[in-house]
Amino acid sequence: MNIFRLLGDLSHLLAIIILLLKIWNTRSCAGISGKSQILFAIVYTTRYLDLITTYISAYNTFMKIIFIATSYATVFLMYVKFKATYDHNHDTFRIEFLILPAFTLALLINHEFTLVEVLWTWSIYLESVAILPQLFLVSKTGEAESITSHYLFALGSYRGLYLLNWEYRYYAEDHYDLIAIVAGLVQTVLYCDFFYLYITKVLKGKKLQLPA
Amino acid sequence: KLDVQPKDEL
Numbered sequence: 001m002n003i004f005r006l007l008g009d010l011s012h013l014l015a016i017i018i019l020l021l022k023i024w025n026t027r028s029c030a031g032i033s034g035k036s037q038i039l040f041a042i043v044y045t046t047r048y049l050d051l052i053t054t055y056i057s058a059y060n061t062f063m064k065i066i067f068i069a070t071s072y073a074t075v076f077l078m079y080v081k082f083k084a085t086y087d088h089n090h091d092t093f094r095i096e097f098l099i100l101p102a103f104t105l106a107l108l109i110n111h112e113f114t115l116v117e118v119l120w121t122w123s124i125y126l127e128s129v130a131i132l133p134q135l136f137l138v139s140k141t142g143e144a145e146s147i148t149s150h151y152l153f154a155l156g157s158y159r160g161l162y163l164l165n166w167e168y169r170y171y172a173e174d175h176y177d178l179i180a181i182v183a184g185l186v187q188t189v190l191y192c193d194f195f196y197l198y199i200t201k202v203l204k205g206k207k208l209q210l211p212a
Numbered sequence: 213k214l215d216v217q218p219k220d221e222l
Contacts, residue, residue, distance in 0.1 A: 060222070064222065120219065
């Protein structure tokens, strides 16, 4: 565990906490893409199947359980408890266009053609594009609440910090995983436009509003 | 070194 990895995980955890608190405190999930949250639930379910087969560390087990549980909790809040506030008119991204190509790619490019490994690879590919419905929703409405922007910034930073972790591990431990690295790069690049707006607008106290 | 399993990252 190096500092980049730890900061990445904490950033990821922070993003989830921000999102849950935002929904819970405002009793509303307006501006949040349920499609992205469904994708994240699929991502964590398929990635952490090794919870039942392999023990890594208490930290690892704890975080995996938290990520799986909170992803389902978020989906529950959006589609059941606060369903009336869900922005379904704007959340129209077709997630099958992400799920199926990611799965096909996982069947073709993986480290080992076994069920668990293909599902892990699928989760990595799917995570890299899972934020697209959320970014699509923001671009459709043309704006995002500050709290939603903070959520997106923390969530985007997490894989960016993992990139630094992988660079560190490549040199320090001679360890690398090309599938994770390339997908992580794609994931981080997708946030770049948002990062720019976040730094130039939200951090200066302005609302994130896209140019008309 | 490329480890397929186990995965130690999240």
